[in-house]
Amino acid sequence: MPILPTPPLLPPAIPGFYGLTRERLGERLAGQGVPAYRASQLFTWIYRKHQRDPEVMTNLPLAFRQEVPRLVDLSLPAVASHLCTPDGDTHKLVLTLGDGRRVECVSMRAERGLTFCLSSQVGCALRCSFCATGLMGLQRNLRAEEIVTQVLVMGDLHRWEDDSFNLVFMGMGEPLANYDAVMDAVRILHDPLGLNLGARRITISTCGLVPQIERLAGEGLALGLALSLHATTDELRDTLVPVNRRWPLRELLPAAQAYGLRTGRRVTLEYTLIADVNDSPEDADRLAAIARDLPSKINLIPYNPVPGLPYRRPTPEALQAFVERLYPRAPAVTLRQTQGGEIWAACGQLAGLGEGS
């Protein structure tokens, strides 16, 4: 029985190139009488050399170059709007998909380098009570090519100056609710002839779909896993992250622990701090206890306000008190510097808010 039913998505007439793994592209080409090794050549031109015009692919026969647009769709989505913070470090792009729907992605430059935040769905069905995307409900899943092209558009924006960027699936949607498309996109991006991004540079963020966490652990990829925890008791988490009613902490935390042990990766516990909701000393103590039982690190995120929602960000003093309470008791704690709040690009704010044009 599907966990999260999604509206049907009709396949496009010409398959999108960016949603095909190299293997599947080879099969498609072979089905058209083209040698499968041309798939590797196309991958190299497009992902390694960032050339998408078949005319410049001079090691391919002219007849094949002319045939490529008929075999695969090489177009990128149009950029409907582009907002940038005054310091130039954060960009939010709104992309128009083939059916006219819009999806958002964000690039952030910080000390650890460039990070692209990707969306996996238009809207989201999980309706976390503090999240702007959850307010939209789910419109549809993204196809793999609609995920990969977010990376390409942001790479183009930065002129591919830095090939060692990080990817986080923390934009619109619950990535593990669109598992197959997300994993196809990951495999394309991870392919040595794709963007060759190491698994350590890719993080999947989930609100806690336990069966998919278990499946992800068996993929043999050791991707980063971020768990959107946000509460340390079922009572509160049932309210903030309603999917907790389906998979409560007693099921979720062992799944996260197993993921960490199987992949050798520490799980990131994402904890959005909301004033007078989950920022008490007792919350800090319970969070520390959870973190000690897992191979984990804690990422604290001061709440980013969303119009129409009743939540507030804790004061700087309250944030400091929470960190100090947590710090000696937990293995690793970071307090995320909010980036992009002024352009509605910060965590939990992606839902067409503040869209320019």
Ligand code: SF4
């Ligand atoms: S926090 Fe993530 S899973 Fe929850 S509603 Fe927002 S986008 Fe969906």
